[in-house]
Amino acid sequence: MAFDLATRILEGDNTIWGPNSVAPNRLGWIHLIERTQEFLDDLRSWSESIDQSKIVVLGMGGSSLGPRVFYDFTKRTNSAIREIVVIDSTDPRGFADLDITDAAFIVSSKSGTTVESEALFRFFRGRQSNPKRFIAITDPGSPLEAMATELGFSRVFSTPQNVGGRFSVFSEFGLVPGILAGIDIVELLSAAQKTDSGKYVELGETLGANANSGIPFVSIEYESDNKRSIGMWTEQILAESTGKEDKGLVPVPHRSKEGTYPTSNLIVECSNVQELGQHLYGMQLATAAAGYSLGIDPFNEPDVGVSKEITRRVLAGEKFNPTLEDLERDQVESYISDRSDEGKYFALSAYQPLGFEDELYAWRDDLAKAIATSPITAGLAPRHLHSTGQLHKGGPKTLELIQVVSKDYGPKVTIPDMDTDFGTLIRAQADGDAIACQNRGQKVSRLYL
Numbered sequence: 001m002a003f004d005l006a007t008r009i010l011e012g013d014n015t016i017w018g019p020n021s022v023a024p025n026r027l028g029w030i031h032l033i034e035r036t037q038e039f040l041d042d043l044r045s046w047s048e049s050i051d052q053s054k055i056v057v058l059g060m061g062g063s064s065l066g067p068r069v070f071y072d073f074t075k076r077t078n079s080a081i082r083e084i085v086v087i088d089s090t091d092p093r094g095f096a097d098l099d100i101t102d103a104a105f106i107v108s109s110k111s112g113t114t115v116e117s118e119a120l121f122r123f124f125r126g127r128q129s130n131p132k133r134f135i136a137i138t139d140p141g142s143p144l145e146a147m148a149t150e151l152g153f154s155r156v157f158s159t160p161q162n163v164g165g166r167f168s169v170f171s172e173f174g175l176v177p178g179i180l181a182g183i184d185i186v187e188l189l190s191a192a193q194k195t196d197s198g199k200y201v202e203l204g205e206t207l208g209a210n211a212n213s214g215i216p217f218v219s220i221e222y223e224s225d226n227k228r229s230i231g232m233w234t235e236q237i238l239a240e241s242t243g244k245e246d247k248g249l250v251p252v253p254h255r256s257k258e259g260t261y262p263t264s265n266l267i268v269e270c271s272n273v274q275e276l277g278q279h280l281y282g283m284q285l286a287t288a289a290a291g292y293s294l295g296i297d298p299f300n301e302p303d304v305g306v307s308k309e310i311t312r313r314v315l316a317g318e319k320f321n322p323t324l325e326d327l328e329r330d331q332v333e334s335y336i337s338d339r340s341d342e343g344k345y346f347a348l349s350a351y352q353p354l355g356f357e358d359e360l361y362a363w364r365d366d367l368a369k370a371i372a373t374s375p376i377t378a379g380l381a382p383r384h385l386h387s388t389g390q391l392h393k394g395g396p397k398t399l400e401l402i403q404v405v406s407k408d409y410g411p412k413v414t415i416p417d418m419d420t421d422f423g424t425l426i427r428a429q430a431d432g433d434a435i436a437c438q439n440r441g442q443k444v445s446r447l448y449l
């Protein structure tokens, strides 16, 4: 290497990713740890003033996966001090009956315009009229900030504008739910500060180089179900950052070693807060370095909006008729096995309630056991539209997307002031993503559960 990439990244050299990169306004993550030290005391005393035992986080993508990682960590280390319920779904069957008697809500959205977060806020605001039970985390000047101020939320956290969603775990987006869950923020951040940056930058360069030479798959081994959220967080930062311009890393999170296809390998430990802090910071560095090796801009997400736009048009009444191959559940294994040519990967995209997650990943594991020759990934939708959605539309044209949709999303749950209901919204999201993926040359099939 003619120059030291780690040093250049850490010094915030925004020319690394080319002249058109959005990096000049996206490198705030590099110094979030130092910034956070400044408001730690305030954050700690504020968190102690929260009386509720349940915190409901309404957010998508970067605003949901960081909180999931922190809460799962506190659960598996028996250090959780509150229950954190992250709702990053529009399937009403997963949250319509949630007990919110003793709950405070965090509406978390950098842009303050994400449809899922807004719909969820409107729904829960309809069930909890006290604005003091609501907290907002958002960029200054966002529509969410204006609304939260007007309605009198108990607190509005202002987030740094130069940090993108998937790089925001050490900003208020991760740390506010994290401290409420019981994470030792001081330990987490001081460990992150000691990350061996050279090691992770080298990892990123290797992942990029492997993809350049025809091995885009990255096996992410996370060893037990209670670490799944770390697998998902890692999947998001790699997929959404690198999956563009027909290139990219294709992360394949799973519990234990599998498959005979060629991959890069990543083992996620995160058994203690030190390893967790270093993994979270290190993977941001690795992602920035992988972007450099791949010759793409790791800080933009040019194709995420494509599905959102088609969804918006479907909801507005425009007729789209995606022609999708229909599958039955018991045909999926042979469907994949018949098509598992070298180089392809398969994604189960489940428009199912939050409670379906264990079943979905167990299903994926069974398929992966039966078919070793192709990577198989899974994600709950619409959550994954904000993590692997960019890769599915902008990355290599080797995806076979299998949508798992429901014909009936249960009793109608209307969204106040949005002129639609959750069942209609989630169906429109499935159609929007199917059409967007097809338009980008990916194969899409669908089954109904």
Ligand SMILES: O=P(O)(O)OC[C@H]1O[C@H](O)[C@H](O)[C@@H](O)[C@@H]1O
Pocket (backbone or CB within 6 Å): 060, 061, 062, 063, 108, 109, 110, 111, 112, 113, 114, 117, 164, 165, 166, 240, 301, 304, 385, 386, 387
């Ligand atoms: O935080 P928000 O503005 O609501 O955005 C939520 C998510 O939206 C999009 O999908 C972006 O690609 C993600 O990076 C982001 O985390």
